[in-house]
Amino acid sequence: MHNPQLNKHGELAHLLSIEGLPKAILNQILDTAESFMEVSAREVKKVPLLRGKSVFNLFFENSTRTRTTFEIAAKRLSADVINLDINKSSTAKGETLLDTIDNLCAMHANLFVVRHASSGAPYLIAEHLQRTGRDDIHVVNAGDGRHAHPTQGLLDMYTIRHYKKDFTQLRVAIVGDILHSRVARSDIHALTTLGVPEVRAIGPETLLPKYMDKLGVHVFHDMNEGLKDCDVIIMLRLQNERMNGALLPSAGEYFRHYGLTPQKLALAKPDAIVMHPGPMNRGVEIHSAVADGAQAVILPQVTFGIAVRMAVMSIVAGN
């Protein structure tokens, strides 16, 4: 089956998912991001790589943080950035997703950053562009349904590489609502591709997808057991709507079993780092003492995210 992310030379034309990307491309993105870290430290935080190009932020689902970091990243690459709040515009009038895309192509878009509530929506767009011969227009997935959030996955890998250097000796735990999490899926594919020998998923059965073992993941229901000797802990956000009903009895009971407290953190390796894709629910999945503690690298993640998104956009636009 043709991987729609890659062009005929095997280069990254769109970033739709981490799954199916070779290790070399992941490393290329991380290395490029590293070279961009220096740009953000300059007084004039710009490079001209995307000068004259138009980046359209197409957010069919609300987001402040991801959209902002994409916008900053595109601007640091000197692109023109257009933010479209789709909820309030065309689709409300019945326009289909692909009609919207065609219209924006007619406005000479070069790159679409897409967030959509349906898993797979960016694939539909990328295939449509390919089918209609617009190989010079690129798609970056900024989160689709429960499927993937590849730039978040990559910035997580950047963070891990920054603090831990070598992926091949690590034990990484992902904790919480993995079932509904696109971040978790992207992290799992990235970690296994980069050679992490042990990836653990920790959560109650109601929040874990079936057949996790097929993704190369070890499942733990007991957080104390799952965190033992981990080098990296990735906490996931628990959406408010999951907290009551049949998935979980209450936020309180969830926190008692799966919230990261200083006591539980102590079970991991002493130099373990704690990550979170944000926004955090303090007291639900993470205790403030951990969120603000010395092992948390949650804010550096955000900074790295800009460099990683610059890397992704410059690479796809260059191919």
Next chain:
Amino acid sequence: MNIEIKNGRVIDPKHGVDQHHTSLFVAEGTVIGMGATPAGFVADQTIDATGCVVCPGLIDLGARLNSIEAELAAAVAGGVTSVVVPPDADPPLDEPELADRLVHRGDEIGKARVLPLGALTLGLKGERLAELAGLKKAGCVAFSQANKPVVDTEALLRAMEYAATFDFAVWLQPQDYWLSRNGIAHEGEVASRLGLAGIPVAAETIAIGTIIQLVRITGCRVHLTRISSAAGMQLVHRAQHDGLPITCDVGVHHLLLTENDIGYFNPHARFCPPLRAQEDRQALSDSVAAGWAAICSDHTPVGADDKLLPFGEAKPGATGLEVLLPLTLKWAEAAQVDLPTALARITAMPARVLGSSAGSLAVGTNADICVFDPAATWQLAPEALKSRGKNSPWQGYMMSGQVRATLVGGRMVYQAQQ
């Protein structure tokens, strides 16, 4: 009109007939003989079936006829001479006048026979019974909810009791409402990987379990449509073994495709029920080969715009009438099932489900006949289909098996251009 279909391989699975280089004779709408020319028979028309198979017209246990003229033309182009139509049209087929109009329209078009399923409940809402006897009188062959589950088990019990009173058959697609309402793909490895909400196999087995218990209580004849899982098929087979009046069918796509065919979110691989795992597909294939289930097309024409959407928003279903035969042949080849057995699953067996004398070439039966070249290949392209539904996971694929002529009641309703 007298028609001789000459020099074909005549296969009548119901009667164990499989004869090469044989002629079949049709007069006044019925089959009047096979082999030697009946005394005094003079053909008005001769169909040269050299290299072709001559078999009973296909009986499709499930085809939606959104644009009836195009779909009935598609049916006969696919060798299908009888089409069972589920009641989930717009509006649902829940009033005798609607059924009457559909049957009348079918007769007027004069292609495949139209056998409507009446709605079991008003608006298919699963609450109030439709006028079953009235619908029956208007031509409905059985009663169904299409793929809309009856949520209220008491309502289902009452509907089956009422149907049993008149010895009407009830056709149900077993799918637990609660376990399937949010799902869009088989709850398995692929759905987990792609982040698609899952429909567990238990959605099917729980519904089958409930229906089996209700059959035991009511004695109602039930046909279970579109079985999708190994575990579901096991339950059905055990119930059949226990002597319960239960039959079932499998959609032809479910015999050939699995969850893996979703690939990168291919909306053409979205079905209701969903394509399941390889073990399920294998079990369905074995069961159909063993004669536990008939095959149907589950023909669901969907407009292009309704498929050009993200997977979870795309409408489920595929075009089926014109691929039922080639896909059945494809399955038979892969499963190493002989041709007469494979053809039985789309002729004699569906006829048995319907309690109909069709699906056979016996002397005296209606001359509903399909003549096809099993070796001819054609490419499935939108323009190759008569159906308005061009939606197919097989787009671009080569199909083996092409219909040359279709007769309904002794009338030539389709003849391929040479």
